[in-house]
Amino acid sequence: MRLETFKPSHSSIKRETSKFLVKADEQPMNLLKWARIKSPWILHFNTGGCNGCDIELLAAFTPRFDVERFGILLQGSPRHADILAVTGPVTLQVRERLVRIYEQMPEPKYVLAVGSCACSGAPFKDCYNVVGGVDKVLPVDVYVPGCPPKPEAIIDGIVKLIQKIEGEEAYEKGR
Amino acid sequence: MSYGSTIKVPFGPQHPALKEPEHFLFKIDGDIIVNVKPRIGYNHRGIEKAFERRTYIQNIYLAERICGICSDAHTTCYVQAIEDLLGVEAPPRARYIRVIVAELERIHSHSLWLGIAAHEIGFDTLFMHLWRDREAVMDILELISGNRVHYAMNTIGGVRRDIVSETIPKVIGSLDFLEKRTKYYMKVLRSEPTVLKRTVDIGVLKPEDAVELCAVGPTLRASGVKNDVRRDDPYAAYDEIPFNIVTDDGCDVFSRILVRCGEILESINMIRYALDHMPSGMLRVRVPMVVKPGEAVSRVEAPRGELIHYVKSNGSTRPERYKVRSPTLANIPALCKMLIGQHVADIPIILAGIDPCFACMDRLVFVDVKTNKKKALDFESFRKIVRKRHELL
Numbered sequence: 419m420r421l422e423t424f425k426p427s428h429s430s431i432k433r434e435t436s437k438f439l440v441k442a443d444e445q446p447m448n449l450l451k452w453a454r455i456k457s458p459w460i461l462h463f464n465t466g467g468c469n470g471c472d473i474e475l476l477a478a479f480t481p482r483f484d485v486e487r488f489g490i491l492l493q494g495s496p497r498h499a500d501i502l503a504v505t506g507p508v509t510l511q512v513r514e515r516l517v518r519i520y521e522q523m524p525e526p527k528y529v530l531a532v533g534s535c536a537c538s539g540a541p542f543k544d545c546y547n548v549v550g551g552v553d554k555v556l557p558v559d560v561y562v563p564g565c566p567p568k569p570e571a572i573i574d575g576i577v578k579l580i581q582k583i584e585g586e587e588a589y590e591k592g593r
Numbered sequence: 594m595s596y597g598s599t600i601k602v603p604f605g606p607q608h609p610a611l612k613e614p615e616h617f618l619f620k621i622d623g624d625i626i627v628n629v630k631p632r633i634g635y636n637h638r639g640i641e642k643a644f645e646r647r648t649y650i651q652n653i654y655l656a657e658r659i660c661g662i663c664s665d666a667h668t669t670c671y672v673q674a675i676e677d678l679l680g681v682e683a684p685p686r687a688r689y690i691r692v693i694v695a696e697l698e699r700i701h702s703h704s705l706w707l708g709i710a711a712h713e714i715g716f717d718t719l720f721m722h723l724w725r726d727r728e729a730v731m732d733i734l735e736l737i738s739g740n741r742v743h744y745a746m747n748t749i750g751g752v753r754r755d756i757v758s759e760t761i762p763k764v765i766g767s768l769d770f771l772e773k774r775t776k777y778y779m780k781v782l783r784s785e786p787t788v789l790k791r792t793v794d795i796g797v798l799k800p801e802d803a804v805e806l807c808a809v810g811p812t813l814r815a816s817g818v819k820n821d822v823r824r825d826d827p828y829a830a831y832d833e834i835p836f837n838i839v840t841d842d843g844c845d846v847f848s849r850i851l852v853r854c855g856e857i858l859e860s861i862n863m864i865r866y867a868l869d870h871m872p873s874g875m876l877r878v879r880v881p882m883v884v885k886p887g888e889a890v891s892r893v894e895a896p897r898g899e900l901i902h903y904v905k906s907n908g909s910t911r912p913e914r915y916k917v918r919s920p921t922l923a924n925i926p927a928l929c930k931m932l933i934g935q936h937v938a939d940i941p942i943i944l945a946g947i948d949p950c951f952a953c954m955d956r957l958v959f960v961d962v963k964t965n966k967k968k969a970l971d972f973e974s975f976r977k978i979v980r981k982r983h984e985l986l
Contacts, residue, residue, distance in 0.1 A: 464613045466636045468952045470661025470742040472612050473705060477731075480708075480724035494609030506952075510983045511635045512614050515606050541655055544646070545639040546976035547957075566661060566742050 454500060454526075455583055457489035460576075461499035461523070465516055465552070466542075467506020470566035471533035475503060478569035485573055488580075496522040501579065504556075507535040507542040508549040520556050528559045528579055532572055537561045596623045602937065606635050610713060610941035613951040617944070621937055629932045631925055637955035639979075642972045644915035649675055649749060649884060652912070656902075657743050659917060660953040662705065665698045666895035667917075667953075668747040670902040673828060674891035675749045678884050678906055687751035688830040689871045694737065694746050695829070695893075696860040696867075700771065701730045702896035703811075703853040703860075706948045707778070710850060713941040714791040719781070726774045729767045736760050751877025761868055772861050779854045792847035796931040796943035799844060808927035809920045810898020811856065812947045814840045815848040822894035833870070836863050846946045853948075882910050895920055897948050919953035 464472050478485050479492050493499045496519045508516060520527070531552045534540040539550040552558050559582060562575035599620045606614035614635035620628035640659055644652050656671035657664045669691055676682065683691070704727040711719035731741050737756055738744035746752050756764075782788050798808065803816040813820050821838045823831040839855035841848035886908040893900045898920030905914040924947040931943050959968040959978075970978070 462612075463607055464636075464952075466614070466638055466952075468658045468661040468664075469613065469950060470658075470664070473662060474742060476612075477724065477728075480728075481721055482725060482728045496607070507638065509636065509638055510979060511637060512606065513983075515614065515635070519607055541658055542638045542640070542643065545643050546972065546979050547637050547639040565658075568741060 455580055457491070458500040458528075458576075458580065458583075459491045459493045459498055460501045460503050460530075461493050461496050461519070462503045462505070463516065463519055465504055465506045465512045465536070466509035466548070467533060467535050471505035471536070474566045474569050475505060475532055475572055478572045483569040483573060485576060488576075490576060496520075497524065499523055499527075501528045501530055501576070502556075503530045503532050504536050504552045505532045507539045507545075508552055508555050510547050510549060513549055513555055516552075516555055528583070529556050530575055530579055531558045531561045532575070533567060534563050534565045537563050540565065598622070599627055604940065610944060612709075613949075615949075615951045617940075619932075619937070619940070624936050624938075626932050626935050626937065626940070629929050631929065633925070633951065634955050634957070636951045637957055639957070639975065641915050641917060641956065642975055644912055646911070646972060648910045649882070649912070652915075653748060654745075657745060660919070660950050661742050662702050662950055663698065663895040663897060663900070663953065664743050665694050665746065666893050666900055667902075668745075669695060669829065670891045670893040670895075670900050671904075672747045672749050673893070674889045674902050674904045675884060676880075677889040677891060678887050678904065679749070679880055681750050681878055681880055683751045683829075684875050684878060685830070685872045686755075686874045687876050689867050690752045690754075690756055690876070691747065691829040692831060692834060693756065693864050693867050693871075694734070694744055694752075696864050697730055697734055697737070698744075699860045699896045700857050701727060701734065702948075703857050704730065704775075706853060706896075706945075707850065710792075710846075710942065710945050711788075713945045714788065716785075716787055719778075719788075723778065726771065729770055733764050733767050736763060748877060750880040751875070753877070755876055756868075756871070764868065765865065768861050768864060772858065775854060775857045775861075779851070782850055782854065788850075789847065791939075791942060792845065792850060793843075794845050795939050796846045796935060796946050797844050798927055798931050802930055803844075803927060806926040806930055807923050808898075808947075809923045810895070810948075811849055811852045812898065812924050812927060814838065815852045816844045817842040820899075822892050822899050826892055828891075828893060830867065834863050834866050846942055849946050883908065884910075884912075897921060897950060897953075898923065900953075917953070917956070919950070921947065921950045921954040922956070924949070925954075 531537050536552045542548045560575050560579045562571055564571055599622045602619040602621055604617040605611050606616050616632040618630040619626050656667045659667045704723055708720045708723035735741050738746050798816050800816045800818055803813050817840055819838050819840055836859050839852050841851050884906045886906055888905045891902045901918040903916040904912050907913040928947050
């Protein structure tokens with residue numbers, strides 16, 4: 419029932435988020451935007467992956483790579499998260515849970531697909547219990563391919579996502 | 594103290610303490626767990642049927658993706674089963690390289706687990722320190738195989754890459770560093786009250802229960818039972834390399850920590866010995882694409898315990914049936930036993946205590962509830978049943 423009402427398409431989500439985007443002359447919202455760019459919090463959700471991407475994503479938060487220096491923090495609750503980092507192909511069992519987690523996240527929210535499986539389903543594409551990549555269920559903002567992607571690649575993906583958020587603001591300013 | 598009534602506490606599939614989607618339903622009385630019901634299957638991808646649709650060479654790639662943390666154990670197990678069917682044996686140098694990569698993987702997996710365990714008891718400083726030092730072993734693996742997580746070292750009939758003599762001094766240097774750090778961490782873990790208070794006498798699994806519930810790997814060894822596939826049924830070059838089986842009589846989470854620390858030190862010594870005594874020679878033997886009909890079972894001591902692969906061939910280029918029994922699945926009944934009678938606050942560390950890897954674990958079997966008969970199905974019927982259930986047809 420929930421799945422039927424949810425229509426995953428980039429355009430519909432865009433329209434929804436655009437309500438929250440900042441007009442250049444609105445001061446309080448600018449503050450929000452600034453906070454969002456400086457310190458996005460990440461929720462990690464494994465949708466049936468092999469753990470390879472999970473340990474690399476976690477490694478990105480540990481001292482060698484340390485994305486926390488950018489103010490990026492790994493969060494346990496979807497209600498506190500700005501970015502949903504999904505690893506693994508979406509299995510049928512987990513699909514509804516993934517949508518529910520996405521719905522619990524506050525707007526505006528972004529999805530980062532980490533690893534080849536999350537991008538397209540990769541070797542599990544044709545399995546009977548797998549839907550495919552994350553983009554079959556949720557609108558994805560940044561894809562980080564690789565099996566598994568190195569922590570550097572994941573950091574690059576997060577930075578690209580931040581640039582994308584900044585870009586949206588610049589786009590709104592220009593209008 | 595009993596409150597006379599129980600409440601149900603769901604745990605997962607998305608939970609900060611679980612890195613993978615699995616669900617546990619706890620029945621609690623006050624703060625004490627009286628019953629636990631695991632609901633596994635969120636990670637089920639249908640990998641066994643995927644094996645049957647690919648050729649033997651393609652399946653090496655797939656076997657590696659059963660689990661990202663023990664990927665080398667899965668490929669070793671897979672290629673051993675196929676080599677058994679083909680009647681070929683890997684050359685001596687290849688068997689030594691298999692041991693070295695497997696032990697490096699064990700070090701990486703155990704130090705990863707120690708970090709996670711420190712995180713679960715709220716000791717994030719230790720988690721960060723452990724993961725910083727773990728990068729040393731990841732660097733060795735990257736140096737040897739070219740990748741940090743999926744090494745792709747094994748192939749049917751041997752290994753794909755050599756360990757060249759120029760890399761050996763680097764590997765030895767990193768191993769010395771790891772040994773020094775692991776000894777330091779053992780000292781810290783033994784004396785740190787934060788760790789002791791959260792782990793000693795928590796999640797107790799008595800030796801007789803461990804044997805009865807078929808626990809495997811470090812979970813079993815932490816209950817004082819000497820059981821290790823590397824010793825009991827040697828594969829690769831384990832019959833030529835001396836090592837001790839690390840056990841502990843504590844039976845609690847703390848002894849699981851000590852066993853894993855001890856295994857890291859053992860693995861370091863084994864790699865040093867293997868690098869010193871590695872014979873020269875070729876890396877692989879050529880094998881045919883077609884495998885003659887037959888069945889084979891192969892066992893490997895993965896970082897989490899005994900891993901079993903079963904293959905049935907019908908004489909074509911693809912297996913007819915493939916079965917994986919991963920160590921985490923064997924440890925689930927023991928886990929439920931450990932959890933009963935414990936406090937709610939200790940759930941994360943007890944769950945993490947068996948080093949769960951749900952990605953390896955989720956298998957599926959159709960059972961007719963009325964007649965209690967198991968059904969064997971092919972890919973298409975599976976697909977139809979599953980898609981119908983999820984209303985996709």
